[in-house]
Amino acid sequence: MRINTNINSMRTQEYMRQNQDKMNTSMNRLSSGKSINSAADDAAGLAIATRMRAKEGGLNVGARNTQDAMSALRTGDAALGSVSNILLRMRDLATQASSGTNNDKDIASM
Numbered sequence: 001m002r003i004n005t006n007i008n009s010m011r012t013q014e015y016m017r018q019n020q021d022k023m024n025t026s027m028n029r030l031s032s033g034k035s036i037n038s039a040a041d042d043a044a045g046l047a048i049a050t051r052m053r054a055k056e057g058g059l060n061v062g063a064r065n066t067q068d069a070m071s072a073l074r075t076g077d078a079a080l081g082s083v084s085n086i087l088l089r090m091r092d093l094a095t096q097a098s099s100g101t102n103n104d105k106d107i108a109s110m
Helices: 007-032 043-097 104-109
Strands: none
């Protein structure tokens, strides 16, 4: 019995496997819309992209903190406006009460 090896067939199969791998990688890139899907695509690019995503997350947190602070300042400003209005009304009432033209009944109604 004689065993034959078909080298050409084996090479063709290997080339087909390599082409299939390349096609799978290309399809993965196309379907994800990303040029870097794994460290095997571009290790340095993946590291840069990861750092940029982390920085973006930090900036988003900073932006939310700024919005929260602005909201707190608006609330405080509104409260100070109310206090200011109350103090102005108290001053007006004190001025009216001390004018000397009001009787006890007028002062009590203020």
